[in-house]
Amino acid sequence: MDDLPESGYAVVRCVDKTVVATFADFPDCERSVMYRHGTGTSFLPLRQDEVIGTPSLFTKMLEKAGYKVT
Template sequence: MAYLLYFEDFAVGKKQETPNTGYAIIRCDDGVIVARLTSFPVCERALMYRRGDTVSFMPLQPDEIVGTLSLFSQMIEKAKSGVGYQVPPGSVTIPS
């Protein structure tokens, strides 16, 4: 389930007063509120995406991994090198 929320325009570039209720996501670099939320996802971990004036939260399952393409490329290279991520003896392998 994704939560869709209104996104405040952060292009103003000035500090804003925090709301008395709800939640605010503040950009630490300059203290600007980039999103104001009336509720927050009830989950341990969630990804936040922004597209235009919409913010969405996607809850993550405990077994889900978040990373960039370069992270996954590095993991594959490390696996190929034989230095890390080795298959233990006796493990079932499927030929490619």
């Protein structure tokens, strides 16, 4: 993996060992979401009670709980 940075951090796609993102600092928090746009990355810290997901995930959760979603 010749494209690993000399310092900092890298996210590597395991299937083909491709570096998909590099960044200098790792977030100093317990939970965060990483956003990647091209070669740039940013982190958004998450509170302990925050849940993230797609609208279809939340719809399925509500339906499984017995709610009718229209």
